[in-house]
Amino acid sequence: MPVPKAAVPVRTGVAAFAVPVSPEPHRRTTVPGEPFMLTPEPRDFLEALGVEPVEVEVEAQELDLTEVVGEPLRFSFHVVERSIRLRWGRVDIYREGATRLRIVESPGRTGLYVDFATDTMTGTLRVEVFPEVSVDDELLFT
Template sequence: MSDLLSMVIFRGSAYEARKGMYREFIVPDDQEILEVIGEWPEAEEDSEARLLVFRGEGGESIRFTYDALARSVRVQWKSGHGETLVDIFREGATRLTVHSDKSIAYIAFEFVMGECAGKMEIQVRPKMAVKDHLLLS
């Protein structure tokens, strides 16, 4: 296993990642999310998924949906004119974390999909940005 992959896999072993063994999707509770980034996750209609919507300058928005039972996440970033800039759906999520200080706020999630592992960060303050890292084992 490469050193780079070992930095990405945060729970379990590389063997478990390759064999597709089940991992729990660990998510903070709604109250923690509210306290850290100032948004309350809403229930998505007709599912167990939770939804956060962030609005930026010029009307742009990021819709972040996560489903702890299905271990999936979706990130949709739209321009102020409603055009889709980014639409990413991932399964195999293992951990969701929220971070905030005076200068920045972001959501991060880690995932393992077969022989791939990675991390995505969604910055919501001071401006919106998405960073995605996906590596083969």
């Protein structure tokens, strides 16, 4: 579902909106019109992937999965800017408009799935971490 144009935050050097203080800053709900991305708790990453996200700037986290998978793999996400960046070998994907980051586990498989929605596109980026790294990117323009 596209996010209404009026709900997309505008940034001009300094945040154009106030960030509410939450006792659980990583457990924010995101619905159309909300400027935050829903993410799992830090401990959920540790349990599923073997690493915790490291804060690289305010509201921005990075998962360095290099040691876990045996090849260069970094996944960053910014909750307020609703953006992600995936760096895997020569693949470098940056995207805004993220609404939800999920850890998806099934027998023998674990992955990070990111849902996107803006006024011009919707889709999901799937990063399978286990048993081997793979990337599936699905975007639909609206």
